[in-house]
Amino acid sequence: MSLLLLYALLLKASVTSFSGVGALPQIRQDLVVTYRVMTDEDLSRAVLFGRSSPGPVGLYIVSVGHAVRGVPGALVGWLALASPAFLAIPMLALLRRWLHLSRVRSALDAVIVASATLLVPSGLLLARDAIAQLASFL
Amino acid sequence: MREAAPLTSARPPLGTLAWLVTRDANKTIGSGMASIELLRRTLERRGWLDDREHGVFNAVARFTPGTNVLAYLAALGWSYHGATGAAVGVVAGSVPGSVIVTILTAAAATVDRWRAVRVALTVATLVAAGLVLANAWSLVRPHVRGPRVGWTLASVALAAALSLAGATPVRVLLALAIWGALTPPRRTP
Numbered sequence: 001m002s003l004l005l006l007y008a009l010l011l012k013a014s015v016t017s018f019s020g021v022g023a024l025p026q027i028r029q030d031l032v033v034t035y036r037v038m039t040d041e042d043l044s045r046a047v048l049f050g051r052s053s054p055g056p057v058g059l060y061i062v063s064v065g066h067a068v069r070g071v072p073g074a075l076v077g078w079l080a081l082a083s084p085a086f087l088a089i090p091m092l093a094l095l096r097r098w099l100h101l102s103r104v105r106s107a108l109d110a111v112i113v114a115s116a117t118l119l120v121p122s123g124l125l126l127a128r129d130a131i132a133q134l135a136s137f138l
Numbered sequence: 139m140r141e142a143a144p145l146t147s148a149r150p151p152l153g154t155l156a157w158l159v160t161r162d163a164n165k166t167i168g169s170g171m172a173s174i175e176l177l178r179r180t181l182e183r184r185g186w187l188d189d190r191e192h193g194v195f196n197a198v199a200r201f202t203p204g205t206n207v208l209a210y211l212a213a214l215g216w217s218y219h220g221a222t223g224a225a226v227g228v229v230a231g232s233v234p235g236s237v238i239v240t241i242l243t244a245a246a247a248t249v250d251r252w253r254a255v256r257v258a259l260t261v262a263t264l265v266a267a268g269l270v271l272a273n274a275w276s277l278v279r280p281h282v283r284g285p286r287v288g289w290t291l292a293s294v295a296l297a298a299a300l301s302l303a304g305a306t307p308v309r310v311l312l313a314l315a316i317w318g319a320l321t322p323p324r325r326t327p
Binding site: 056084102120133 | 143159162163164165166167170171172189193194195196197198199200201202203204205206207208209211212213216221224228229231232233234236238239240242243244251256257259260261263264265267268270271273274275277278281286290294295297298307310311314315316317318319320321322323325
C-alpha cells in the first residue's frame with residue numbers, strides 16, 4: 001500500500017470521527033477487511049499501545065500506520081491524526097466573530113455545558129474499569 | 139486567515155507554550171481530556187487562560203472532527219500565536235506520545251506482560267478519570283455561579299437525557315446549540 005493511499009484512508013477515518021477511538025470501525029473496514037494490510041490482532045495491539053502511551057487516545061492511528069508501512073507509515077499516521085485539528089482554527093475565528101450576539105453566546109454556553117455533561121460518563125467509565133482492574137490484581 | 143483578537147491580552151511566549159503543552163499534554167494515560175485539565179490548571183495559574191476561554195476552546199474542539207485534544211491545542215495555540223502557535227500546540231501535544239507509540243509498536247512489546255506495568259497503567263487510568271471529571275466541573279463552574287443557574291441545570295438535564303436516549307455526542311451538542319440559541323438570556327432594562 002502506498003503512503004499516499006494510507007494517508008488518505010487514515011485521514012478519512014480521522015476526519016469522519018469526533019473522538020479518539022471513533023475512527024476505529026472505518027480503519028478496520030479499510031485496512032483489515034478491504035485492503036487486508038493488517039489483522040484484527042494488529043489493530044487491537046495498536047489500540048492497546050495508544051491507550052498505554054501518554055497523550056491523546058487517538059495516537060493508536062500512529063501505531064496502525066507503523067503496522068502497515070513501518071516508520072514512514074507511523075509518520076503518515078501522525079499526519080492523518082494531526083491534520084483535522086487545524087479545522088478548529090476557522091471554527092474558532094467564526095465563533096469569535098459572532099460571539100457578541102446573545103443567541104450565539106447562549107448556544108455556545110449550552111454546548112459547553114453539554115460537553116461537560118458528556119465528559120461525566122467517560123470519566124466514570126474510566127474509573128469503573130480501573131477500579132475493576134485494580135480489584136482483579138488483589 | 140487573520141488571527142482573531144485573543145480573549146485575553148496576556149499570552150505565554152511561544153517557547154514557554156511549547157514546553158508547557160509538551161509537559162502537560164503528555165503527562166496522563168488513558169484520556170486526552172485529562173491532559174487538557176492539567177494544561178488548563180497551569181495556564182490559569184499563570185493568568186494566561188480563564189474558565190470562559192477554556193470553555194470556548196473546548197466547545198470548538200468538540201465540534202472539530204478528529205481528536206478533540208489536538209483541536210483544543212490548535213485553537214489554544216492559534217489564539218496566542220496564530221498559525222505558528224497552532225502548529226506548535228499540535229506538534230507538542232502529539233509528537234512525544236507518537237514516538238512512544240512507534241517504539242512500542244516497533245518493539246512489538248506487550249505492555250501488559252509485566253504485572254507491575256499493568257498496575258501502574260491502571261493507577262494512571264484512575265488518576266486520568268479523576269482529571270476528566272475535574273475538567274467537566276471546570277466547564278460547568280462559570281455557569282452555575284451566574285444568574286442562569288436554572289437554565290444551566292435544564293441544559294445538563296437535556297444533554298443527559300439525549301445521551302441516555304442513545305443520541306451520538308455530536309447530535310447532543312447540535313441539539314444543545316439549538317436549545318441555547320432559542321433561549322438567550324433576557325435583557326435587563
